[in-house]
Amino acid sequence: MGDTVDLDQFSDWMRRYAGVIHDNAPLLTELDSAIGDADHGSNMDRGMTAVVDALDVGEFTSPADLFKKVGMTLVSSVGGASGPLYGTFFLRFGGKLGAGPVDAEGLGVALHAGVDGIVQRGKAAVGDKTMLDAWVPAVEAYDAAASSGVGAALTAAAEAAAQGRDSATPLVAHRGRASYLGERSAGHQDPGATSTVLLLETAAETLG
Amino acid sequence: MKKLINDPADVVAEALVGMEAAHGDRLRIDYEHKVIYRKDAPRQGKVGLISGGGSGHEPLHGGYVGPGMLDAACCGEVFTSPVPDQLLAATTEVDGGAGVLHIVKNYTGDVMNFEMAAELAAAESAVEVRSVVVDDDVAVQDSLYTAGRRGVGTTVILEKLVGAAAESGRSLDEVAALADRVNAAGRSMGLALTSCTVPAAGKPTFELGEDEMELGIGIHGEPGRKRVPLASAREAAQLLVDPILTDLPYGTGDSVIAMVNGMGGTPLIELYLMYGEVHRLLEQAGIGIARCLVGNYITSLEMAGCSVTLVKADDEFVDLWDAPVNTPGLRWGA
Incomplete structure (x- = not known):
């Protein structure tokens, strides 16, 4: 209660996530080989490396500034579907953050705006076996735990995202490249939902 | 992996160097944006045709840039769609006042990146942009429950037919309508x-x-x-x-x-x-x-x-x- 997240923590979140993505790039690409086109790990790694480069040279006065840069960098360096989806998330997320530190309620508003952006851009819904299977339960869990503070809410969100990711594994994909496999996509873990869980786990570690 | 490459990270950029060395009489390359242009683009009064997609499908799309086909091809990483910056740069560059048609293969990433580029073009420039999404792959059934049929071989034939129509001076409306008819056929x-x-x-x-x-x-x-x-x-x-x-x-x-x-x-x-x-x-x-x-x-x-x-x-x-x-x-x- 009463805890807030400041610019340095947000910046730390992005740097830590870049490291986590680099370490998990082979896993993400392997998951993508099974039901996609074997590039999610290398694309995200390239994108987050570009984000760290941008953070190194940029001077940011507010979280809104920071995430605008993160979003635009991902859109222009990742490609595929992940670039526009993660890019749109951070652009909308940052758009709801003001100049100063943000509390649990404000962070929740920003998370919702980001996830709404993913829905609009990707035209997908829960159950389609996409990253939204992790995002949507995550924001619901965040809301339910927001009164306990940022750390507790993000931890709940990361746990719900992991459950959502796992619950999508047996499903048949209805959106994205995995949908072309039809029934054969069932039983495979979704790469986008996996990178989403990593993002929220890193958030719980750095922002809480 | 046995490939004639130097470094996996440089494959697309180094292939572009060879492309310009081989075809510099007809093509020019923007290395920063990884775009292959028809050498004489923009052509005043002609509808500009842009396609693009992941690399690894050669000769598609870069090999189809030139008189009678495309004005520009935007090259993504291997099997990864190009990003909006590239598509926006190409859209602005090839506009000869008659508007620009985006030829998009129906893959989730390609569609999203072209959409973002068209939104940016509308916000930042006066270029009129239309798009056709090619979706000809009969292997994908149940289109209601998938991302829809993929864009595959018809893209080649469409780029040829639409390229000829644009070259003959047809308007953006006419060229876009033709593109839809070719895709449907x-x-x-x-x-x-x-x-x-x-x-x-x-x-x-x-x-x-x-x-x-x-x-x-x-x-x-x-x-x-x-x-x-x-x-x-x-x-x-x-x-x-x-x-x-x-x-x-x-x-x-x-x-x-x-x-x-x-x-x-x-x-x-x-x-x-x-x-x-x-x-x-x-x-x-x-x-x-x-x-x-x-x-x-x-x-x-x-x-x-x-x-x-x-x-x-x-x-x-x-x-x-x-x-x-x-x-x-x-x-x-x-």
Whole structure:
């Protein structure tokens, strides 16, 4: 209660996530080989490396500034579907953050705006076996735990995202490249939902 | 991984250097944005045609830049769509005052990136942008429950026909309407005998046994709809042609532009053998072949296999097909 997240923590979140993505790039690409086109790990790694480069040279006065840069960098360096989806998330997320530190309620508003952006851009819904299977339960869990503070809410969100990711594994994909496999996509873990869980786990570690 | 490369990270950029060295008389390259331009773009008063997508499908799209086809091709990483910055730069560059048509293959990433570029173009410039999304792959069923049919072989034929129309001075509305008609008239189906290796991944995208083939593949090394026992060319041709013929449907008396396309790792001797089988099947069905293409036109790196594309063609399509074209990938009459 009463805890807030400041610019340095947000910046730390992005740097830590870049490291986590680099370490998990082979896993993400392997998951993508099974039901996609074997590039999610290398694309995200390239994108987050570009984000760290941008953070190194940029001077940011507010979280809104920071995430605008993160979003635009991902859109222009990742490609595929992940670039526009993660890019749109951070652009909308940052758009709801003001100049100063943000509390649990404000962070929740920003998370919702980001996830709404993913829905609009990707035209997908829960159950389609996409990253939204992790995002949507995550924001619901965040809301339910927001009164306990940022750390507790993000931890709940990361746990719900992991459950959502796992619950999508047996499903048949209805959106994205995995949908072309039809029934054969069932039983495979979704790469986008996996990178989403990593993002929220890193958030719980750095922002809480 | 056995490939003639220097570093997996530099494959696309270094291929562009070779492209300009080979075809600098007709093409110029923007290395920063990885865009291949027709040397004399923008052409005043002509509708600008842009396509783009992941690399690894050569000659598509860069090999189709030049008089009679595209004004620009935006190159993504291997099998990864280009990003909005690249598409926006190309859109602004090729506009000769008559507007720009984006030719997009229906893949989630390509569609999103082109959409973002069109939104940015509308916000930042006065260029009028239209788009056509090619979705001709009959292997994808249940389009309501998927991302829809993929854009494959019809893209090549569409870029030729629409390119001829733009060259002859048709308006953006006319060119966009033609693109929709070509897409609606085209159907494709492909099969793979082997997988392929994305340089950055270093190993094959999927494993395929010696006695198996993958039916209903796209062009990104993604697994297909069904894995079936390896069949003879005669049976394989039937597996590709039947679902196409029943889908449009084509019938007795129809005329088509037919393409037997190699996926990159199948020799021409096998492609011609397959073309013979396809020709025989179409003859049996009473379908005339007005024009044809046999060769590697839209590939998946070194994948072995082929695809069949049929575009139902009227006299207008045939005239546009015969119009002069001068690109690295297709050249006649010029």
